[in-house]
Amino acid sequence: MSAAVRTERLRKEFPMGWFRGRVLALEGLDMEVKRGEVFGLLGPNGSGKSTAMKMILGLLRPTSGKAEVCGFRAGTIAARRQIGFLPENPYFPNFLSGTELVRYYGRLSGMGGAVLEKRIQELMELVRLGGEAGKRPLRTYSKGMLQRVGLAGAMVGDPEILMLDEPTAGVDPAGSREIRDLILELRGRGKTVIFSSHLLEQVEDVADRVIILHRGQKLREGRLEDLLTRKKEWEVNVQGLKEEDRKELRGWLEKRGVQVVREGAPRERLEDYFLRSLPEEKRK
Amino acid sequence: MMGSLRRITAVAGNTFLEAVRQKVFAVLLVFALVLIYGANYFTEFSFQEQFKFLKDLGYASISLTGLLVGLLGASQLIPGEIERRTILTALCRPLRRWEFIAGKYLGLATLLAVMVAIMAIAVGGVLGWKEAQLIAREGSDPAVAAAIQKEARDPRLLQAVLLVEMKLAVVAAVAVFFSTIATSTTFVMAMTLMVYLIGHLESVAREQWLESGEVASWVAKAFLAVVAFLVPDFNLYNLIDEIIAGNAVSWRSTLEVTGYSAVYIAVLLTAASVLFEGRDI
Ligand SMILES: Nc1ncnc2c1ncn2[C@@H]1O[C@H](COP(=O)(O)OP(=O)(O)O)[C@@H](O)[C@H]1O
Ligand SMILES: [Mg+2]
Numbered sequence: 001m002s003a004a005v006r007t008e009r010l011r012k013e014f015p016m017g018w019f020r021g022r023v024l025a026l027e028g029l030d031m032e033v034k035r036g037e038v039f040g041l042l043g044p045n046g047s048g049k050s051t052a053m054k055m056i057l058g059l060l061r062p063t064s065g066k067a068e069v070c071g072f073r074a075g076t077i078a079a080r081r082q083i084g085f086l087p088e089n090p091y092f093p094n095f096l097s098g099t100e101l102v103r104y105y106g107r108l109s110g111m112g113g114a115v116l117e118k119r120i121q122e123l124m125e126l127v128r129l130g131g132e133a134g135k136r137p138l139r140t141y142s143k144g145m146l147q148r149v150g151l152a153g154a155m156v157g158d159p160e161i162l163m164l165d166e167p168t169a170g171v172d173p174a175g176s177r178e179i180r181d182l183i184l185e186l187r188g189r190g191k192t193v194i195f196s197s198h199l200l201e202q203v204e205d206v207a208d209r210v211i212i213l214h215r216g217q218k219l220r221e222g223r224l225e226d227l228l229t230r231k232k233e234w235e236v237n238v239q240g241l242k243e244e245d246r247k248e249l250r251g252w253l254e255k256r257g258v259q260v261v262r263e264g265a266p267r268e269r270l271e272d273y274f275l276r277s278l279p280e281e282k283r284k
Numbered sequence: 285m286m287g288s289l290r291r292i293t294a295v296a297g298n299t300f301l302e303a304v305r306q307k308v309f310a311v312l313l314v315f316a317l318v319l320i321y322g323a324n325y326f327t328e329f330s331f332q333e334q335f336k337f338l339k340d341l342g343y344a345s346i347s348l349t350g351l352l353v354g355l356l357g358a359s360q361l362i363p364g365e366i367e368r369r370t371i372l373t374a375l376c377r378p379l380r381r382w383e384f385i386a387g388k389y390l391g392l393a394t395l396l397a398v399m400v401a402i403m404a405i406a407v408g409g410v411l412g413w414k415e416a417q418l419i420a421r422e423g424s425d426p427a428v429a430a431a432i433q434k435e436a437r438d439p440r441l442l443q444a445v446l447l448v449e450m451k452l453a454v455v456a457a458v459a460v461f462f463s464t465i466a467t468s469t470t471f472v473m474a475m476t477l478m479v480y481l482i483g484h485l486e487s488v489a490r491e492q493w494l495e496s497g498e499v500a501s502w503v504a505k506a507f508l509a510v511v512a513f514l515v516p517d518f519n520l521y522n523l524i525d526e527i528i529a530g531n532a533v534s535w536r537s538t539l540e541v542t543g544y545s546a547v548y549i550a551v552l553l554t555a556a557s558v559l560f561e562g563r564d565i
Pocket of ligand 1: 014023024025026043044045046048050051052
């Protein structure tokens, strides 16, 4: 079976006007995303993540190189049928309500009738915008709600691949936790998810594999486990260790020639602390 | 084919809905005020003059309103969507670029047609009201009453309405054409307005230049030929003025102009689709 997405030496230069030369946004990217994988495109702002995604969708023309989606040339109708896209900081026609937006996108994907209505219902429930919330105009939505309705819109045609550009940027911790859960849920259903992020810590727990971009170039690629595990170190977290035992433990380690790199009470990430502080029923 | 049609109507429907929700139809209130004010003007003149004035006023305000909505609407269509970036979530779908253009145009053209129809009905209503008013005042003589009725219920006005629709449809197509190469809404409005003006001056200039025999060099001829090819001849729609002046205009020439408009629209939209196809979004 063909890969979900494959690019070969994908390159994009933007002309900057007549005398100002060109900006090199992406420099010969080779990338292969397997089916059913959660794949992260990481890198700081301006590193070429969005450019790569837009070329995979056929919204931008590559300067050279090629991209394929499930074996179809990027930009063809067949290729686009396979992908649902959520752009970075998405803007939606704000005169529509949430449900109307998803319906519009469904029609653009060639759906209609009772099938579409049923699908809309399901999706709005899935992104927790069922009932009244779905009927409100989008201009009254919060950032997190917009992101969720955008996800519903991306999923309406039941595509194999979901491509999410910075899905958690500007969303609060609880909201971004929700989006992460949704990504995992999608993987559970056998979908391929490609997402980008410049906030590196947000992706640790979801991505199977990542590519790290910097100024249009690929810096690193691989499984997160392999990239992030400090293979030479070992960590034990314990509870109830007394002051005198600590001293003894240090002595014991020193005797064996083990170097202590760091020790102390571990600190929780503020994000987790915040989520833990919420009352039980608000956490989910 | 069915799929194309469904997607085109989805885009068109959304475009129309946007106009409705942005309260575009509110400009019709201004139009109505102008008309009602105009209807009570010049009451001391002869009924022929009053009708002529009302028809002129009706035509001018329909044209102006339509032009305004067409220009603003078209510049919002594509450049507006690019500026607001809402276009990304539409064009990433299994939707061809030409289908998007066709849908946008269809939505705008429908909007214009509906507005013109409403305004035309309003003008018809005002003419009827004027008729009743005048007959009550001066229509004791059956011959005069008949003449008043003839002025008020001129069937040629239907031809005029059709021609206005076509004129606005061409303007909208010009705007959509510029939309596909534009990066800003201002550019679209300026270019469309320029084409509109050139389109009015073109045939006048042609006659002046060629018949005066002064600048009949091949350069001038070639230039005029190119302009004539690129810019629709808006003077064709002067038939409307003829109708308002009470002159006979055949259905045949009305339909010829309609055909010319349709061809121009088709050419413009095809060119727009080709240009839009390769554009980076
Ligand atoms: N339409 C454009 N015109 C000119 N330069 C662009 C355009 N889009 C992106 N760029 C440039 O390309 C580079 C990569 O941008 P982008 O792909 O948006 O990065 P990221 O999504 O990783 O933040 C940046 O230097 C950006 O300025
Ligand atoms: Mg980006």
